[in-house]
Amino acid sequence: MSQLRKIKISVSKAKTFEQCKRKFYYQYILKLSTELKVYNALGSLVHLIFEKTFKKWLESNYQISLREAAQEAWQNCKGTKEWIDAEKFDSIKKAREYAVQYFKKYETEYMDESKPIRCEPKFVLPLQIDENLSAEVVGFIDRIDRIDNKKIWLLDYKTTNKVQYLDFFQLGIYTAACLHGPYRGYEIEAAYVLLKHGMKLKEMDSPNRTYMQEVEKMVKIVKEMDVTINETKLFPACFSKLCDYCDFQKRCYKDTGGPPKAVRQSFSKTGADTW
Numbered sequence: 001m002s003q004l005r006k007i008k009i010s011v012s013k014a015k016t017f018e019q020c021k022r023k024f025y026y027q028y029i030l031k032l033s034t035e036l037k038v039y040n041a042l043g044s045l046v047h048l049i050f051e052k053t054f055k056k057w058l059e060s061n062y063q064i065s066l067r068e069a070a071q072e073a074w075q076n077c078k079g080t081k082e083w084i085d086a087e088k089f090d091s092i093k094k095a096r097e098y099a100v101q102y103f104k105k106y107e108t109e110y111m112d113e114s115k116p117i118r119c120e121p122k123f124v125l126p127l128q129i130d131e132n133l134s135a136e137v138v139g140f141i142d143r144i145d146r147i148d149n150k151k152i153w154l155l156d157y158k159t160t161n162k163v164q165y166l167d168f169f170q171l172g173i174y175t176a177a178c179l180h181g182p183y184r185g186y187e188i189e190a191a192y193v194l195l196k197h198g199m200k201l202k203e204m205d206s207p208n209r210t211y212m213q214e215v216e217k218m219v220k221i222v223k224e225m226d227v228t229i230n231e232t233k234l235f236p237a238c239f240s241k242l243c244d245y246c247d248f249q250k251r252c253y254k255d256t257g258g259p260p261k262a263v264r265q266s267f268s269k270t271g272a273d274t275w
């Protein structure tokens with residue numbers, strides 16, 4: 001393994017690898033297709049509505065109202081893949097509810113403090129791991145808002161119910177991409193916007209000070225991924241409660257024999273009086 005190697009990675013790819021190598025193998029090596037779920041369909045449409053609305057508002061240099069921008073965005077979403085997928089789960093009304101709720105909250109609580117400057121910008125964060133291994137972390141940031149000329153918000157919309165499982169890996173990597181890219185020297189605020197929790201923010205504590213630990217986590221994952229893909233080629237299953245939400249559960253249980261069964265103990269009524 002001495003030749004120069006480069007790994008292209010995203011936050012979700014890294015998280016899948018960390019969660020279960022077998023899942024990673026099915027998703028990113030075999031590239032097996034996944035089934036569309038209601039929460040993915042709803043989340044994708046809400047993301048699209050937000051993206052189109054804030055882009056439109058930004059293009060107008062904030063001259064039209066957010067409501068006008070949202071109305072136009074809504075019309076432009078009709079017929080898109082995200083719209084058709086959401087229709088399959090009868091989720092259009094729900095997506096509208098989330099959008100209306102968020103725009104109202106934005107207008108009353110955040111609009112005076114900050115304004116969107118980028119919607120869904122692509123970033124590339126290069127990492128030199130050692131002399132032979134490098135990585136390119138790629139992704140899209142849902143939204144960047146400007147607070148003042150040296151301070152920005154990084155925002156990521158989340159449709160999950162399980163807020164307790166949200167760590168700051170993703171926001172830490174976004175912070176690194178900004179600080180080592182176009183927002184060098186800026187003060188960063190970063191948060192998840194929790195759509196299923198009244199649009200509350202789950203904020204990362206001092207991103208400028210803490211993001212490096214998330215970068216170090218990414219470096220560790222890249223090193224392990226490199227060894228797994230290029231050397232051991234072993235992708236063991238990691239059975240956990242997350243298996244119930246895994247797209248590849250059927251295939252995995254067939255290939256591996258499923259999770260270890262709990263061994264039933266049978267006890268005789270009286271002890272044998274000896275070990």
Ligand code: SF4
Nearest residue numbers: 020023238243246252
């Ligand atoms: S079912 Fe569980 S162990 Fe199997 S691939 Fe999915 S997450 Fe991994």
